[in-house]
Amino acid sequence: MVEPAAPTAGTDHRPLLALRGITKVFPGVRALDAVDFTLRAGEIHALLGQNGAGKSTLIKVLTGVYRRDAGDILLDGRPIHLRSPAHAQTLGISTVYQEVNLIPHVSVAENIFLGRQPTRYGRIAWGDIHRRATASLRRLELAIDVTQPLSSYPIATQQMVAIARALDVQAKLLILDEPTSSLDAAEVEQLFAVMRRLKADGLGVLFITHFLEQVYAISDRLTVLRNGRLVGEYETASLPRLELVAKMLGTDACSGRPPCRPAGGPSPPTADPEVGRYVAPRGGAPLLRATHLGRRGALNPLDLHIARGEIVGLAGLLGSGRTEAARLLFGVDRPSTGRIEIDGRLVALHSPRQAIARGLGFCPEDRQREGLIPRLSVRENIILALQARKGWIRLTPRAQQQLADHYIRSLNIATPGAEKPVEELSGGNQQKVILARWLASQPRLLILDEPTRGIDVGAKAEIETLVRELCQAGLAVLFISSELEEVTRNCDRALVLRDRTLIGELGGAQLDVPTIMRLIAARQEHA
Amino acid sequence: MPETVRHTGMRRSAALIWPALALLLLLTLNLLKLDHGRVALSLDFFRFTIVDGHLYGSLIDVLNRAAPALLTALGMTLVIATGGVDLSVGAVLAIAGALAAVLLTHTSAGVGAIVAVALGASLLAGLWNGVLVAALGVQPIVATLILMVAGRGVAQLLTDGQIITFERPAFGFIGGGYLLGLPFTVTIAAAMFLLTAVLTRLTALGLFIEAAGSNETASRYAGVQVGLVKLLAYGGCGLCAGVAGLIIASDIQAADANNAGLYFELDAILAVVIGGTALTGGRFSLVGTILGALLIQTLTTTILTRGVPVEYTLVVKALVVLVVCLLQSAALREMLLRGRRRA
């Protein structure tokens, strides 16, 4: 259901870009399902959605990287068929990607003009390039040496260069994909100033982000996607924060449960509401204590402690810093402040191997890149961490078989056999394999980052039961999830993060979905 | 439940079918013989004779001559499985031979000690490559290129640019001797193959190599010591090259630093790729490499015995490389699948 947006002063009413019924299907998953979308000239439009909502797919369809399977794209009222990124650019759709996607070693000026360098008598006119680049950047309030390589400048500047390139190709529509992820407050303000100027010049700006404060600071209208479907288009000024958070999570703002009649799309599967809240065995000594732990540019310092038998949750929206916290605890990233104590003793974790030696385990969120060994079998993936800890002496084939079979059964991994390459399994089953790997290594503290993503209802319940059993026996768990229901159901306590900062810790009776949502949605005191 | 992800590569055992079939085909080709313009069946190629308790025959010839290439390919398998490559095996091979020759002619040390020194040097050379790649993060092609360029110079330095000949029956046994009827080289190759197989499959090393080569990040997260694994792979590769170098030197009772092992690295890489190990790393097959090396050697021998001019060997090798690459190419499979779906 698309709620009609009331006109705001300064925006042009005719749609610059209109998407009607856009569908994109990949093998096994509907990334976009009949999505409608409208963007006007002279407006800043925010696009929001959790992981898997379909934002990046929509952008790739808009920029010509993917070919849409169904639906129409209308630019200035005329239907267009995008063949390639180059084609999209010539039509006036320019994108600034999260990873900037320019050429790092090439100079700033050249990046702006690559592919279209002005020539004189067939020879590239470097003087012209440098001059015009300097002028372009000055219009964006940036005065830098344009002959230096792009990589010698911070990300914020690189983004400005990308914007300058987009503007130089006469963009009508500028897409900014998560531009503020690596910026500090001052840089964000500079970016916003530029965006406002572009809007005044009549461009349409599509702003993809997960920072709620920024959405409210800069956008005129916003669109929310969930599970590949459109939830709605709204006037930013007239949408309360709480409602926005609710729409993104698909829950009801007041009760915290999925609404009986879903706003847009099917409600997410939930585990049996009869299963009671997890209660940790009392009296556990703190296993891990992190004090003032933080990393510049990734996580603001926070305190955290977990005792044996506890399940502590890390709740928050995408990009709130939860995974960054996990990476610090597991030794993947080096903290810039703070310290970690395990069993009361100070430890410096320089690598995952050291963390594992101290009894930690980490089931990562990025399954493909950090979890799976694709061409290895299910069995080999399951026993890998255990084997690495054990050393050079191989686990006997029988022991491996037994372990693999045990977890295939207990986690209900759908595979024709333990020898199948794990890349042939479906996403949910792959997740189970990685989970099995960490369970098999018998850690003392297990960090689970979105462990039930892509897993069906029945399996979720099985996993939750399994985890609880282990915790009753003394395992400590740090449970990271964007499904608030899951967090409240499974966790003893939960830390709530927003925009890379710890904003609260809830436990006991306070730990319920509406409270978490209120915390997240609350206006920041400053800025 | 979403559909299972599509196949992206061949399974290990399935991939062995191709080189095995090709080998079989080649051997069958050797059954045919041109006899006065008519094609006739002939078992000459497969005939064995026993003279003085030693086995002789074309097949034995193939195995014998393939031994050095087989050994270098064996070591190369491990390196490629970790996602790297070692261009210096030819040079290391030459160094080992040169070192042995110099020690044999200039000292009165025992053959055992000389062999140990030569192998130690080749192991060190391999570890050198490993340190550059694993500890310093240098790209494998560049890192091993250094030793490839400089190493041959070192070998020439050792031999003073001359071909050093020596007369040591004990040392000559390595390349020319017979054990239990079979040439000793075949025994060495078999022993190295068994040793490598035991080290990789009976310890966790094989699993670690395959994991590190398939997804280095995920392996690190799982606690695998990726750096150490790479170091061992390159060290092993150097050692295998050293053994091959000793065999070659012993075979001709001389060390030719200019030509020993020339282009060996390329044949080794080819053998590994034919055997089904992907150049990008991950799953490896020692048996596949053996088949690949035997295929190349049989190809060469077949060409020679058929009277085809030897210069065609390279052209044929080129075609083999291309065919193997195309077979392994996911892109080609996609194209064919798309074509089939339309039809």
Next chain:
Amino acid sequence: MRLPLARKNVPVAATTLVCVLLYVAACLRYEHFFSWLVFINFFGDNAVLGLAAIGVTFVILGGGIDLSMGAIIGCTSITVAKLITAGHVHPLIAIGLVLALGAAFGAGMGSVIQFFRLPPFLVTLAGMFLARGTGLVISQESVDIRHPLYTAVSDFSALNIPGTGLPMLPATALIFLGVLLIAMYTAGYTRFGRNVYALGGSEPSALLMGLPVGRTKIATYSISAFCSALAGVVHTLYTSSGSAAEAGKMLELDAIAAVVIGGTLLTGGVGYVFGTLIGVLICGIIQTAIMFEGTLNSWWTRIAIGVLLLAFILLQKLVQARAAGRT
């Protein structure tokens, strides 16, 4: 001490410094090193290596690798020799033919790499086997060339530069320098050249920026093969003969070494054609110095080049590490 030097230029500046230092040291040590003849011979004697290295520089700048240079040199040299002697074809036609074939061969390799997404290492390896094999099929022996044009070229090289008493740059050196200038211009002042840098810097980004990635990639391999073919022709001019087995033996790795010493990163996107010239000159200086030394033997060249290669790679790593630490 802070140098007024952009970080990306450090490798090529360092290598130029080393080159100059080596030259000066050699001049100081050997009496006749500092002479015009020795100087122009750097360009003449190393023209074959130089041309191949220039060609492969484009491939490496574009993020790829080429192993077929030496083999193409051998194949083209014997083809030209055979065409002239046995085929009685005029040298210019023969040369034109092999140059065209070389470019086409390179384009073929590039197309296979691009369309089937095969690793350049293996495809150019196959190309190397194919080229060397074809050359050997044409003739296993080397073939001498006797033709008025070739004698004219040699005569030209024996002339003196008018006005001075100095010997003329040999034809081989002139061809090398000519191609060098064209290559430097292409890399620095044409859209194609800049697209090569973009391709090597980040192929996915180049695609998203709308650059013609496929065409550029294929063109780099074509250029490399063309330059190798030209190098083969120059080999025939230099030796008045062609040989499939000997010409360009192991040259591909010397060429890649020269490129790396010249400051070009094997990962692509960074480097200068000028750097390759310096790399080739360094190899030439070392080789000549060792010859002058008399007591040292030729293999010291290989060792020295290996050591230099190591030093430059470590320098590159250092520069990269400090760049990463700063951002």
